[in-house]
Amino acid sequence: MxxxxxxxxxxxxxxxxxxxxxxxxxxxxxxxxxxxxxxxxxxxxxxxxxxxxxxxxxxxxxxxxxxxxxxxxLELMNQIIELDEETLTLTVEAGVTLNQIREYLSTTPYFYAPDPGAKDATVGGNASTNAGGMRAIKYGVTRDNIRGMEVVLADGQILTVGSKNRKDASGYALKDLFIGAEGTLGVITKLQLEIRPVLAYELSLLIGFDDLNNLAPVIFEILRAPISPVALELLDESSVKHAEVYTQTKMTNQAGRSFLLLTVNSNNQEGLQLELENLEQVIQASGALSTRILNAQEAKAVWHIRDNILNGIYAASTTKMYDPVVPVNRTPELLIKSKELGEQLGVETAFFGHAGDGNLHICILKFDMDDDQWKTVLATYTDKMNQLVASMEGLPSAEHGIGLEKKPYVKYFFDEGYIAVLRKIKLALDPKAILNPDRIFDL
Amino acid sequence: MxxxxxxxxxxxxxxxxxxxxxxxxxxxxxxxxxxxxxxxxxxxxxxxxxxxxxxxxxxxxxxxxxxxxxxxxLELMNQIIELDEETLTLTVEAGVTLNQIREYLSTTPYFYAPDPGAKDATVGGNASTNAGGMRAIKYGVTRDNIRGMEVVLADGQILTVGSKNRKDASGYALKDLFIGAEGTLGVITKLQLEIRPVLAYELSLLIGFDDLNNLAPVIFEILRAPISPVALELLDESSVKHAEVYTQTKMTNQAGRSFLLLTVNSNNQEGLQLELENLEQVIQASGALSTRILNAQEAKAVWHIRDNILNGIYAASTTKMYDPVVPVNRTPELLIKSKELGEQLGVETAFFGHAGDGNLHICILKFDMDDDQWKTVLATYTDKMNQLVASMEGLPSAEHGIGLEKKPYVKYFFDEGYIAVLRKIKLALDPKAILNPDRIFDL
Structure with missing residues (x-):
């Protein structure tokens, strides 16, 4: 070492x-x-x-x-240890990146489902923040795709938590305790990841809106429909604009200023088409301005826009991005009220992300605002947006974690009694508080 | 009170x-x-x-x-509090039973997925043991179907853990810690359960075997196939026999002594038929003796047999039932070796359960064995079967919990260092150890 x-x-x-x-x-x-x-x-x-x-x-x-x-x-602990096809698990060291896994599995009939934005992130980091991503609506978040881990505790004790077994009623869920703990309870050194057979076909539906209020009934119908979307992403007007500038491409010509992009996957190509046609009718009846089943070329173009929203926003301006989550039926309300908040403060906002999970990415953009004003706007927006999310029974972080950044706002979501319980667990496992101390909550 | x-x-x-x-x-x-x-x-x-x-x-x-x-x-805390269709959650008090939930939801288009055997069990109890059941292969175990809970700690503190949100990277997974803790960390008083839209069609495939060794490749192909079975159950020769006697019905006339019973569900009836026909070919090629897509009447009859296996075994003899789990590829090995162990000890064994999860129910039957001999056989079988499961990297309990009964065998699965970590968490949340003390592990 x-x-x-x-x-x-x-x-x-x-x-x-x-x-x-x-x-x-x-x-x-x-x-x-x-x-x-x-x-x-x-x-x-x-x-x-x-x-x-x-x-x-x-x-x-x-x-x-x-x-x-x-x-x-842990960046040198970057070995892929075992592909076990019989239990559909991939065992890796914690410093392995998502890119590495994707490349490794590309020559097999399997894939690892979680798909957070940063492909150079390590899976150990993904586990520590319980990272989400676009496919969570179908396959769950990182937590749901880890079967077992090796963890080292603060005093050096090496612990194996979870296993290749698919069921477990044998004591406390230690594995789940270390996932999302942001390195405060132990150091994750190895992971047994769940992998899945690749499905052959994907088909995307683009849904246009003028009035964001109409999002609510449409999302509702999609979640109740007998389909299981692999992604259900929101692209608002501002997000589309920045991605178009960045990619120097144009969104497909379809009525609407904001969009939902829905993708389904299956091995049955005709079934997919039929499913989406049925869904299209339901969606049209529930308030969408336009719907269109995309052909392969269109789907590629629209997904290229989606995948470059954040690049576009970052290229356009100094930006602050948030990752709140609310109960899924309140997604449009979060969007509308957060937008109003930006207007009140005179700052441009852009919204995109995982509408099917109630998890929006909210960005505020500085542009040419002077630094002092930006500082004030940033502080006010962050505080008020967190209060808004709390009032909607949401959470401050859906997929990035609390860290130091969101710690001041945790009080809007959890009372002192709740934090006291977190503190007891922290000190039970790390009594000297040497591991990432004072992240998530104060000790 | x-x-x-x-x-x-x-x-x-x-x-x-x-x-x-x-x-x-x-x-x-x-x-x-x-x-x-x-x-x-x-x-x-x-x-x-x-x-x-x-x-x-x-x-x-x-x-x-x-x-x-x-x-x-908690049996008087039996109120259903709220059906929230927009977030697909059902909020209930912990003393509500599975039967109550089923009855309540029967007039709605929704169902609660977990399906453990005891329908008069409370959901609070289900959560405390992380109960499994037959639909776990598609919808997960109880843990996967709870969004949030209210829990009371040993000192009376009332805590809300989890929420209606579908994603959460906001601090430790307290909800998961209380699930499966068998009442040792807190008392679960309320639950927000995930509910799902009912699918319209089910179709079942019965697969016959003479040689249990052929189970392995067949299970392997099913799990890798582009289908998502809602159940994949094993019925061994002995289980079928006892269920036939109990129900006074006969299994459908199909070659084989042991069977896998696979059910798929969907809203697309033709799609289901096609999926099972494709799967049938793969299964025949991988070593099954016989396969048959069951018509509605046959499916009902075979499922009636499956649902009465345990009743049949209990009616036939004093019995001890186990609920181990092994990595799914080792299910046939567990079956064969546990059967051999019974033969060595001169005791009849019956096997059934969740082959798709690696979770078999193993029963040993006393019949007219004298009490002293039974006591010895029981002790020996339990000890050796647990050692066998441990040697296969399995776990002592997939869905019933450890309690007092399995505590003596925990040592085969977890070392003292692991237990020490459980103990630290227990004492952090319940320092006087008043809640279900000495269950799962000794304090």
Whole structure:
């Protein structure tokens, strides 16, 4: 294990906001689970605070060092260990990236379902934030696609949680406790991922809207329909505009300013067509302005727009992105009220994301606003938007985590009694609080 | 809240084995969450040990009182609170039974997917053991069908965990921690259950075998096929025999001594037929003796046999039932080796259950064996079967829980370091260990 004190500069910055660079004492590059165990054991004895880092793609500031913490990097633990076709599992080290998995599985008839935006993210990082992505509506989030993990605790103890078994009523759900814990309870070193047979055909339906109020009944009908969409994405007017500029392409010519993009997949091509035709009728009757089953070329073009929304927004302006979730029936309300909030504050907003899960990405764009005003607008928007989401019984994070960035707003969602329970669990597993301390909640 | 000291006699017995009746000091019938909170607060202050009880259908002895514990019954908390069609959730009190839910939803287009055997079980009990059932292969186990819960901690603190939101990256997975904890971490008082639109059509395929070794490739092909079975059940020769005697009906006339019963469901009737016909060809090529797509009458008859296997076994003899799980590719090996173990010990075994999940129910039948011999056989079989499952990287319980009954065998599956972690979590949330103490593991 190599340990160096010159920590790469980009690790000292937060992806979550423009905080001034922090400081870290060193970075240790673990090559094995035993490296991790030894390093933590020593850190535990010396009360050294440790931040675990993968590809540094986190968006909630959970790995932003503030206090001279030590970095433990898992990027060298990047081996694919076993493809087990008989149990449909892929066992990997935690530093393996989504790109690596995709490439590895491309020569097999299988795929790994979770599809978060950052393909260079490590699966260990994905597990730590319970990352979501576009296919969650059909296949669940990262949590639902992990069968087992190896975890190292703060004192160096190596623990196996979960297994290749498909059912488990044998004690506490430790696996689920470490997933989404943002590195505060243990360091994930290996994962057994669930893989699935690739389906042969995909078909997409584009649904246009003028009035966002009409989104609600349409989403409702889609979720109740006897289909299981693999994606149900929202693209609002502003998002489409920025993606069009960025890609130098045009959305397909279809009535509407905002869109829902729905994709279904199956091995039965005619069945898919029939399903979407039936759904089209239901959707037209429930208030959509336009619907269109896309041919292969159109689908590729529209998905290219969807996939480049965030690139487009980032290219257009300094931006702050949020990832709240609300109960799915309140998605349009979240959209409309968050847009109004932007208008009140005089800032452009763009909305896109996972309408079928109640999980919208909200972006506010600075453009040429002066820095002081932006700072004020940012603080006000963040606070009010979180209060809005809380009033709708939503959650501050659907897929990026709380980290340091969202910690000030957690109080709108959870009372002190709830946080006290989190704290008890944290201190039960990490009594000296050396692992990513003060992320998610204060100790 | 009514509190009485004459505890119903059946609650003093274990469903898991023939242990002598235990003792309990009292039973409190909570009518509200506040009742539960007040009762626990007082129990906590007085160091009173508390066993939470629903319908007393548990099969692992988790609610078997040994030590003069107090019972906290939730059977009066049996109200269905809210059907929310827009988020597809049903909110219920923990004492509501599966039968009640089924009846309530029968007048709606929705159903609750988990389908454990005991329909008079409460959903609170189902959540506490993470109950499984036949539809888990498609819809997951109880854990996967609970969005949120209200839980009361040992000291009376009322906690809301999870929510109606479909995604959550906002802190630790507390909901998952309480599910499957067998009442040792808190008392579940309310649940938000996920409900689903009913699908219109079901079609079943019966697959016959002479040689159980041929099961493996067939299960493998089914799990890799582009279908999503709603059930994939095993019926072995002995199970079929006992069910036939009990129901006074005959299995459909089809070659084979053991069978796999596969059911698919969809709103597309022709699609189902086509899917099963394609699958039939694959299955025939991979070693099944016979296959047959059942007509409605045949399907009803075969499912009637399946649904009465356990009744048949119980009617035939004093019986011990196990619920182990192994990685799904090792299901046939578990079956064959467990059968051999029975033969070595001179005891009849019957096998049925959830072949698609690697979760077999293994029964050993006493018949006219004398009591002392039965005691020895039972102890030996239980010990060796658990060692066998552990050697196959399985788990002692797939859906009934550990309770008191399986606690002696936990050592074959988890080392002391793992148990120490469970203990830390238990004591973090219940420092006086008043809730179901010494269930799952020793304190």
């Amino acid at each position: 190599k340990i160096v004190t010159n920590v790469p500069e980009e690790l000292l910055k937060s992806n979550a906001d423009e905080a001034t660079p922090g400081s870290a004492s060193l970075i240790a590059y673990a090559e094995t689970t035993e490296d991790v165990s030894r390093f933590l054991k020593e850190a535990y004895e010396n009360n050294t605070k440790v931040i675990t880092i993968g590809s540094h793609t986190g968006l909630a500031g959970a790995t932003y060092p503030q206090d001279g913490e030590a970095f433990l990097s | 009514k509190i009485v000291t004459n505890v119903p006699e059946e609650l003093l017995k274990s469903n898991a084995d023939e242990a002598t009746p235990g003792s309990a000091s009292l039973i409190a019938y909570a009518e509200t969450t506040e009742d539960v909170s007040r009762f626990l607060k007082e129990a906590y202050e007085n160091n009173t040990k508390v066993i939470t009880i629903g319908s007393h259908t548990g099969l692992a002895g988790a609610t078997y009182p040994q030590d003069g514990e107090a019972f906290l019954s």
